Amino acid sequence: MKSIFSEDTRLARMLDVEAALARAHAKVGTIPAKAAEDIRKAANPRTVTADRIAQLEKEIGHDVMAVVLALSEKAGDAGRYVHLGATSNDITDTALALQLKDALAIVEEDLGYLKAALLSLARKHRKTVMLGRTHGQAAVPITFGLKMGVFALEVQRHMERLREARPRICVGKMSGAVGTGAGFGPRALELQELVARDLGVGYEEASGQVVGRDRIAELIALLAGIAASGEKFATEVRNLQRNEIGEAAEAFGERQVGSSTMANKENPVTSENVCGLARVVRAFVIPAYEDVPLWHERDLTNSAAERIMIPHALILVDDLLMKLVDVFRNLRVYPERMRANLEATKGQVMAESVMIALVGKGVGRQEAHKLVQDAARRARQKDVDLTDTLVDDAKIAKALTVKEVHIAMDPNHYLGAAVEIVERIMKKYG
Numbered sequence: 402m403k404s405i406f407s408e409d410t411r412l413a414r415m416l417d418v419e420a421a422l423a424r425a426h427a428k429v430g431t432i433p434a435k436a437a438e439d440i441r442k443a444a445n446p447r448t449v450t451a452d453r454i455a456q457l458e459k460e461i462g463h464d465v466m467a468v469v470l471a472l473s474e475k476a477g478d479a480g481r482y483v484h485l486g487a488t489s490n491d492i493t494d495t496a497l498a499l500q501l502k503d504a505l506a507i508v509e510e511d512l513g514y515l516k517a518a519l520l521s522l523a524r525k526h527r528k529t530v531m532l533g534r535t536h537g538q539a540a541v542p543i544t545f546g547l548k549m550g551v552f553a554l555e556v557q558r559h560m561e562r563l564r565e566a567r568p569r570i571c572v573g574k575m576s577g578a579v580g581t582g583a584g585f586g587p588r589a590l591e592l593q594e595l596v597a598r599d600l601g602v603g604y605e606e607a608s609g610q611v612v613g614r615d616r617i618a619e620l621i622a623l624l625a626g627i628a629a630s631g632e633k634f635a636t637e638v639r640n641l642q643r644n645e646i647g648e649a650a651e652a653f654g655e656r657q658v659g660s661s662t663m664a665n666k667e668n669p670v671t672s673e674n675v676c677g678l679a680r681v682v683r684a685f686v687i688p689a690y691e692d693v694p695l696w697h698e699r700d701l702t703n704s705a706a707e708r709i710m711i712p713h714a715l716i717l718v719d720d721l722l723m724k725l726v727d728v729f730r731n732l733r734v735y736p737e738r739m740r741a742n743l744e745a746t747k748g749q750v751m752a753e754s755v756m757i758a759l760v761g762k763g764v765g766r767q768e769a770h771k772l773v774q775d776a777a778r779r780a781r782q783k784d785v786d787l788t789d790t791l792v793d794d795a796k797i798a799k800a801l802t803v804k805e806v807h808i809a810m811d812p813n814h815y816l817g818a819a820v821e822i823v824e825r826i827m828k829k830y831g
Contacts, residue, residue, distance in 0.1 A: 402504060402507055402715055402716050402719040402720075403712075403716055405500050405503050405504050405507075405712075405715075406500060406504075406711070406712035406715070406716070408451060409446055409451065410500065411496065411500070412446050412449070412451060412454065412468065413445070413446050414496035414497075414499045414500055415465070415468055415492050415493065415496045416444035416445060416446065416449060416468070416472065417444065417496070417499065417600065418491075418492050418495045418496050418499075418573070418596070418600065419440065419444050419468070419469070419472055419483060419484060419492060420437075420440055420441040420444040421595075421596045421599040421600050422484070422485070422487060422491075422492075422575065422592075422596055423436065423437040423440040423441065423444075423479075423482060423483070423485075424437050424441065424595070424599060425575075425592045425593075425595035425596045425599065426482065426485060426486075426592065428595055429586075429588040429591055429592050429595070430588075431485070431585075431586055431588070431592075432479075432482040432485065433479075435479070436476075436478070436479035436481075436482045437479075437482075439476050439477055439478075439479035440472070440476045440479050440480075440482065440483055442476075443472055443475040443476040443477075443479075444472060444476075448475045449468070449471045449472050449475055450471070453471045453474075454467045454468055454471045455467075457470050457471055463489075465489035465492055465493060466489075468492075469483055469484040472484075485584075485585075486577055486582075486584035486585040486586070486589075486592075487575065487577065487584070487585075488577055488578045488584075488610055490574065490610055490611045490612070490699070491573075491574055491575045491576070491577065494572075494573050494574055494611060494612040495573025495574060495575065495596070495597075495600065495602065495604075496573075497573070497612075497711070498570075498571045498572055498573040498600075498602040498603070498612075499571075499573075499600060499602060501570055501571050501620065501711075502567075502571040502601070502602060504715045504719075505563060505567055505570065505571070507715075507719055508563060508624075508627070508715065508718060508719060508722070509560060509563050509564070511718075511719055511722035511723055511726070512556055512559055512560045512563070512627070512722065513560065514722075514723070514726045515556050515722055515725055515726050515729065516553050516556040516557055516560070516830070518725075518726050518729040518730045519549045519550075519552045519553035519556065519634075519729055520549070520550070520553045520826070520827060520830065520831050521730075522545070522546070522549040522729060522732065522734070523546045523547070523549040523550040523553055523823050523826065523827065524546065524823070524827055524831070525546070526544060526545040526546040526549065526734060526736075527544055527546030527547070527550075527819070527820050527823040527824065528544060528546065528820055529544055529545040529546060529734070529736045529739065530542050530543075530544055530736075530739065530740065530743065530812050530813060530816065531543060531544065531545050531548075531648060531736075531739035531740075531742070531743065532739070532742050532743055532746070532750060539742075539746050539749065539750045540750065541750055541751075541753050541754070541815065542743065542750065542751075542812040542815055542816060543816075543819060544816060544819045544820065544823070545648075545649075545734060545736075545739065546819070546820075546823045547819045547822060547823055548637070549729075550822060550823045550826045552630075552633075552634050552637075553826065553830065554826065554830070555630050555633075556630065557830055559623075559626065559627050559630060562623055562626070563623060566619055566620070566623055568603055569603075569616055569619060570616050570617075570619060570620045570623075571602050571603060572602060572603040572604060572605060572612055572616055573596075573597060573600070573602050573603070573604055573605075573612065574593070574604055574605040574608045574611070574612050575592060575593040575596045575597070575604065576589065576593055576605065576608055577589070578610060579609060579610050579698040580605075580607065580608040580609045580610060580698065609695075609697070609698030609699050610698045610699035611695070611698075611699045611703075613693075614689075614692045614693045614695065614703055615693050617689055617692060617703075617707060617711065618689040618690050618692070618693055620689075620711070620714075621685050621686055621689035621710065621711075621714055622686060622689070624682055624685075624714045624715065624718045625682055625683045625685065625686045625714075627718055627722070628678070628679035628680075628682035628683055628717070628718055628721060629679060629683060631675050631679050631718075631721050631722065631725055632675060632676045632679035632680070634675075634725060634729075635669075635671075635672035635673070635675040635676050635679075635725065635728070636672070636676060638650075638651060638669055638672045638728060638732070639669045639672045639673065639676075642667075642669045642672075646738075646742065647735060647738045648734070648735055648738050648739045648742065649732055649733060649734050649735065650667065650669065650732070650733045650735075651667075651669045651670075651671055651672060651728055651731070651732065651733070652728075652731035652732070652733060653667045653733075671724050671727065671728050672728055674721075674724060675721045675724050675725055675728075678717045678720060678721045679721060681713075681717060682714050682717050682718055682721075685710045685713070685714045688706045688710055689706075689710060691706075692706055692707065743812055747780065747784075747785065747786045747787060748780070748786045748787030748788050748810050749777055749780070749781070749787055750812075751787065751809065751810045751811075751812065751815065752773045752774070752777050752787065753773075753815075754809045754810065754814070754815040755773050755776075755787075755791060755797075755801075755806065755809045755810065756769045756770055756772075756773045757769075757809075758801060758805060758806075758808075758809040759772065759773070759797065759800050759801065762800040762801060763800070764800050772794065772796055772797055773791075773797075775794075776790040776791050776794050776797065777790070787810065788806060788807065788810050791806050791810075792806055
């Protein structure tokens with residue numbers, strides 16, 4: 402990802418665009434075919450060097466014109482046709498579209514790896530029962546596989562968003578100074594289509610001097626969403642690794658050190674790193690949207706922010722996604738601790754199950770809720786298992802036998818469609 406946004410690659414992509422422009426000119430007959438070929442041969446970073454461009458930029462104070470002059474020098478007589486009719490953003494925005502095309506391919510690949518890691522855990526633990534938690538409190542049983550399936554589908558949605566957004570994001574332009582195409586002559590629209598088709602990117606059907614920055618805002622918003630989900634997944638690992646929960650944990654090497662002083666420590670440092678990086682990515686959303694309202698057909702207020710924002714957001718998302726892949730591929734899962742935490746609630750988490758069982762026996766839903774609520778409160782006050790207060794309750798005993806109470810109190814009998822949900826996910830997305 403870093404190489405995509407290096408200065409060398411940026412130069413290479415700008416030269417690719419200049420070469421494509423020359424080829425398009427030749428096809429519509431505005432320059433000789435041999436001139437286009439000479440420009441193509443010269444348009445590479447080995448011939449048009451970064452050092453020469455830097456020297457020219459220092460003299461003239463314009464980065465794109467420095468590239469144009471350096472390419473013209475190496476193209477011989479064909480140099481007279483370099484950059485014909487174009488404005489700077491025709492080159493830079495189209496070069497950026499090529500970079501974004503490559504970058505989004507990496508992000509999509511990363512998301513695929515993460516989804517596969519999560520689905521693998523979902524399959525393996527589709528029947529591994531654990532506490533579901535809401536408000537940080539014990540709720541009702543869930544399976545660890547379902548939890549991982551939920552995460553996998555969130556990743557799947559990001560992959561779908563990326564694929565949907567790619568045609569809107571990977572867009573260049575070749576329409577001149579203020580978007581009219583006047584400098585390209587009567588076949589300007591055809592020329593723009595030829596350049597875009599040649600390079601394999603989209604083009605602005607109507608633009609000012611720059612590609613609309615709403616497209617960049619969409620890119621950054623997409624990356625921020627991916628980063629937010631990444632922080633969500635990492636936060637779950639961090640919480641499950643807490644000593645008082647201990648149901649899952651990051652891998653920890655034999656020689657790895659958790660603390661310089663507390664020799665017992667095994668910290669979820671990769672997940673914490675992911676959370677920190679995700680916050681930086683989301684911080685780019687504001688400047689991305691601030692860059693949308695440019696003056697008239699363009700100004701330069703977006704440029705400095707984008708040179709920082711775009712590569713950093715993509716590099717950080719690539720990094721945090723691959724760190725998450727490593728976390729979930731090597732996650733330590735502790736089903737015995739999950740079972741122990743369930744049992745530590747002394748049956749309180751099965752209250753809904755008992756209520757539903759009572760309703761099944763003809764007790765009104767509201768009455769059943771009150772009966773179980775009172776029994777659960779008595780159990781907490783006496784510090785006994787909920788089963789004890791349920792079987793001692795005369796009103797509940799009229800509806801449920803002791804055996805039926807025990808069945809209702811078994812977490813394995815109250816997983817709903819959790820296993821089937823995971824199996825359907827595997828079949829559809831695995």
